[in-house]
Amino acid sequence: MATTDDHRLASELATSAGSLLTGLRQRLAHGGSPPPVLRHEGDRQAHEYLMAALVRERPGDGVLSEEGAASDGHPDRLSATRVWIIDPLDGTREFGEPSRTDWAVHIALAEDGRPTAGAVALPALELTVSTAEPPSSAALRPVPDRPRVVVSRTRPAREALAVAEALGADLVEMGSAGAKAMAVVRGEADAYLHTGGQYEWDSCAPVAVALAAGFHATRIDGSPLEYNCSEPYIPDLVICRTELAESIVHILASHA
Numbered sequence: 001m002a003t004t005d006d007h008r009l010a011s012e013l014a015t016s017a018g019s020l021l022t023g024l025r026q027r028l029a030h031g032g033s034p035p036p037v038l039r040h041e042g043d044r045q046a047h048e049y050l051m052a053a054l055v056r057e058r059p060g061d062g063v064l065s066e067e068g069a070a071s072d073g074h075p076d077r078l079s080a081t082r083v084w085i086i087d088p089l090d091g092t093r094e095f096g097e098p099s100r101t102d103w104a105v106h107i108a109l110a111e112d113g114r115p116t117a118g119a120v121a122l123p124a125l126e127l128t129v130s131t132a133e134p135p136s137s138a139a140l141r142p143v144p145d146r147p148r149v150v151v152s153r154t155r156p157a158r159e160a161l162a163v164a165e166a167l168g169a170d171l172v173e174m175g176s177a178g179a180k181a182m183a184v185v186r187g188e189a190d191a192y193l194h195t196g197g198q199y200e201w202d203s204c205a206p207v208a209v210a211l212a213a214g215f216h217a218t219r220i221d222g223s224p225l226e227y228n229c230s231e232p233y234i235p236d237l238v239i240c241r242t243e244l245a246e247s248i249v250h251i252l253a254s255h256a
Contacts, residue, residue, distance in 0.1 A: 002117035002131070006109050010119040010205075011130035013053055014107045017046050017088060018123030021105065025098060035096035042095050043067050046088030046105065054084055061109075064232060066201040083110050083228045087201035091176025093154075101125055104178030106205035110227040118208025120178045129182050129209050137214035140187040143243050148172050150180045150189040157195040159220070159236075159255055166251045167191075167244070181206030181239050185213050191240035191248060193220060200232040206239065216245035220252045 021042055028038050047067035054063055055074065062077030064085045077083045084107065089095055091103030101124035108118035119130035129135065149164040151157065153173035164171055172189050174180050177198060183189040185206075194203075204227050210217040218224060220236045222245075240248055 002109055002111065004132075006117040007130065007132040009057055010107045010109060010117050011128055011132045013050060013057075014105045014119035014121035014130065014205075015128045016053075017050055017105045017107075018121035018128065020049055021046055021089060021095065022123045025095065029098040038098075039089075039092045039096040042089045043092055050086055050088050050107070054086075058082075058084065062228070064200060064228065066199065077228060078230060080228075081112055084108065085110055085115075085200050085204040085227055087178070087205070090178045090202065094175035094179075100175060102175035102179040104176045104182070106178050106201060108205035108208045108227075110200075110204060113226045113228055114224075115204050115208035115211065115227060118205035118212075120182050120205050120209055122179060122182060129185055131208055131212040134209060134212035134214075135185060137185075137241065140241070143190050143241055146170050147190040147241075147244060148188070150174050150183050150192045152180075152194075152196075155196065157193065159195045159252055160193050162255045163191070163193060163248055163251050167247065177202045178206050181210060184239050184241070185210055185215060191238065191244055193236070193238040193240070193248065193252075195220060195236040198234050198237070200227050200229070200234060203234060203237055207237070210239045214242070216240050216242045218245075218249075220249065222249045 062080030062083035087106035094100040094103040105121040121128040147169040150172040180192045
């Protein structure tokens with residue numbers, strides 16, 4: 001199982017990569033660089049920073065990063081029992097828009113297919129939420145009469161809209177997957193579900209944090225999420241308050 005040092009490392013790496021990205025964004029934006037340059041440099045520099053850090057800190061573990069199928073300096077991830085799954089810049093589109101705060105850095109450790117440690121940095125908010133000191137879902141206010149369902153600002157899933165209608169919920173539009181998931185963990189929303197397909201790096205860290213904080217996090221049929229698969233594609237997931245989980249899974253089954 002993940003050690004105290006694994007939890008600490010996830011938090012520190014997410015935070016430090018976030019600081020790198022914040023400084024880079026400020027320099028390039030103030031220098032007049034167009035959004036495509038911000039996005040490209042953000043992806044590249046955060047990936048290179050995190051890969052070097054993991055080679056130094058965890059050379060015996062596998063790595064899966066959005067920005068690199070091959071993990072130089074690490075063993076083959078499919079034969080490793082411990083694999084770091086990272087998204088160096090989640091919400092690249094939003095990162096390229098200097099006024100937006102809904103982008104993130106994801107760092108997670110998966111052991112035997114299950115996320116056991118993780119951190120999601122929200123650098124524009126100067127915040128990192130991690131399994132090192134997870135917030136508690138029990139400390140949140142009761143679910144409001146009109147729950148809040150967080151959805152993509154560009155392509156909200158039909159299933160999410162169906163759940164929102166069935167629950168009488170309000171929609172909250174947001175960018176990156178990490179920002180959406182942490183909106184639930186932080187009590188700014190009550191449910192996040194995605195059915196358009198994602199990759200493991202999109203959800204592993206958010207799911208690790210959500211589970212450690214006492215939230216429901218599964219596939220939309222209620223089955224567990226599995227990581228470090230040969231094909232790192234995850235068709236769907238739901239992260240929500242436990243009080244809503246049974247209703248949401250039932251609504252989704254009826255909708256399907």
